[in-house]
Amino acid sequence: MKAYLGVDVGSVSTNLVIMDENEEIIEEMYLRTQGQPVRAVQSGLKMLGEKLGQKITIAGVGVTGSARSLTAVLVGADAIKNEITAHAVAVSKMVPGAQTILEIGGQDSKIIIMRDGIVIDFAMNTVCAAGTGSFLDHQADRLLIPIEKFGDLALKAKNPVRIAGRCAVFAESDMIHKQQLGHSTEDIVAGLCEALVRNYLNNVGKGKEILGPIVFQGGVAANVGIRDAFEKAFNQELIIPKHYNVMGAIGCCLLAREATRNKPTSFKGWKAAEYDFRPTSFECKGCPNLCEIIQIHENDVLVARWGDRCGKWSNISVKVG
Numbered sequence: 636m637k638a639y640l641g642v643d644v645g646s647v648s649t650n651l652v653i654m655d656e657n658e659e660i661i662e663e664m665y666l667r668t669q670g671q672p673v674r675a676v677q678s679g680l681k682m683l684g685e686k687l688g689q690k691i692t693i694a695g696v697g698v699t700g701s702a703r704s705l706t707a708v709l710v711g712a713d714a715i716k717n718e719i720t721a722h723a724v725a726v727s728k729m730v731p732g733a734q735t736i737l738e739i740g741g742q743d744s745k746i747i748i749m750r751d752g753i754v755i756d757f758a759m760n761t762v763c764a765a766g767t768g769s770f771l772d773h774q775a776d777r778l779l780i781p782i783e784k785f786g787d788l789a790l791k792a793k794n795p796v797r798i799a800g801r802c803a804v805f806a807e808s809d810m811i812h813k814q815q816l817g818h819s820t821e822d823i824v825a826g827l828c829e830a831l832v833r834n835y836l837n838n839v840g841k842g843k844e845i846l847g848p849i850v851f852q853g854g855v856a857a858n859v860g861i862r863d864a865f866e867k868a869f870n871q872e873l874i875i876p877k878h879y880n881v882m883g884a885i886g887c888c889l890l891a892r893e894a895t896r897n898k899p900t901s902f903k904g905w906k907a908a909e910y911d912f913r914p915t916s917f918e919c920k921g922c923p924n925l926c927e928i929i930q931i932h933e934n935d936v937l938v939a940r941w942g943d944r945c946g947k948w949s950n951i952s953v954k955v956g
Contacts, residue, residue: 638691639895640683640902641887642676642710643721644668644702647741647768648854649675650881651683653691654888658728662687663881672702676709677908684905693902695895697721697887708931708939709912711903714887714894719747719757721886726850727752728889729876734846737865737873738882739835739855741768746839760839768855774810774827778820782858785824789860792825799830806830828860832868847871852879910934921947 638661643650649672651664662683668675697714698706699721707715718738726733726749736747744767748756760767775782789795796818799809806827813823851873855861857880865873878885891900903910913932918925928948931939940948 636691637694638687639888639891640693640696640710641721641884641889641891642679642696642698642700642706642712643718643881643883643887644672644676644698644700644706645740645742646670646701648880649679649700650884651676651679652878652881652884652888653683653687653693654885654892655691656694656892658889660878660885661691663878663884665880668702672705673709673912673914676706677910677912680710680905681908684908688905693900693904695888695891695900696902697889697891697894699883699887704929704939704941705914705931708933709903709910710907711901712891713901714890716887716890718745718883719754719759721883721890722852723747723749723754723886724889725882725886726852726876729878729882729885730848730850730874733848733850733874735843735849737835737849737851738853739768739851739861740853741772743767744835744839744853746835746843746845748843748845756843758839758841758843760835768853770806770831771827771855771858771861774807777807777810778824780820780824786828786858786860786862788821789825789828790863792819792821794822795825795829796822797829798823798826825860825864828858828864829867831861832864836868845869848874850874850876852876852882854880856880916942919943919948921945 639654641652649666649668653662664679666675695713696710698712699716699718726736738745745759775785796813799805856875911934915930919928926943929942
């Protein structure tokens with residue numbers, strides 16, 4: 636059976652999806668990146684290969700995420716796209732007619748404005764932690780609450796407290812102050828959810844025309860407290876796709892299918908899980924830019940370079956092993 640592999644490698648999670656030709660999800664995998672994208676991707680490939688390697692033939696591979704250039708070399712990608720494109724393609728297929736996409740992950744968040752299936756505007760927040768999942772994770776640790784129960788507690792709040800959400804540092808000190816005043820944990824948790832939503836709308840969503848249907852995805856979409864806070868802010872229900880936490884990888888599957896429609900795939904095979912990939916870098920001193928050049932070695936053979944602005948190094952043909 637022919638199938639397509641999508642890989643989305645971010646700073647927190649590495650997501651892999653296998654989709655068949657009928658756009659049915661055969662397998663999805665959510666792994667922790669833990670600062671080691673090479674190991675995470677190879678671990679995912681190994682598990683998928685052991686489970687499905689004899690049952691399917693990969694006809695195309697798409698990659699996205701902050702480590703997409705590296706991932707493309709590891710797996711042999713046919714489509715390399717940014718996260719905005721990957722998420723938009725997935726939503727267009729899974730939720731036809733959607734006009735706004737809210738995506739919140741562990742380390743960044745984004746908003747995508749769509750009209751008639753076309754992206755017309757977007758924004759990303761990769762600086763302020765107060766608008767991301769890591770903010771909630773950290774506060775849950777401080778409150779000694781499992782993050783899985785965070786949202787349920789928020790829904791039990793009777794009088795959510797207002798917590799300064801513009802900055803994670805101020806939010807934390809304000810939360811402690813509210814605890815000292817005797818507010819219940821439920822009210823504080825609900826206040827933290829509302830603070831994250833305010834931060835998101837004031838930063839990522841600022842100046843955007845947010846129209847429904849609104850799709851909410853990313854790992855934080857599992858938090859019912861955040862969903863409830865968004866729905867109160869918009870005064871409408873959000874759509875959370877079935878595969879909300881791997882939508883980027885789903886988009887990559889669809890993009891890979893298009894990229895390989897008239898040509899064979901570049902997929903290196905499941906054996907790539909056993910290859911020895913070694914990244915190195917050096918600083919180019921050819922001009923004042925002092926670009927950091929990334930080099931990838933596969934089994935001690937140089938197979939890729941990137942990072943230069945002028946193309947001096949990345950345009951040089953490298954031997955592919």
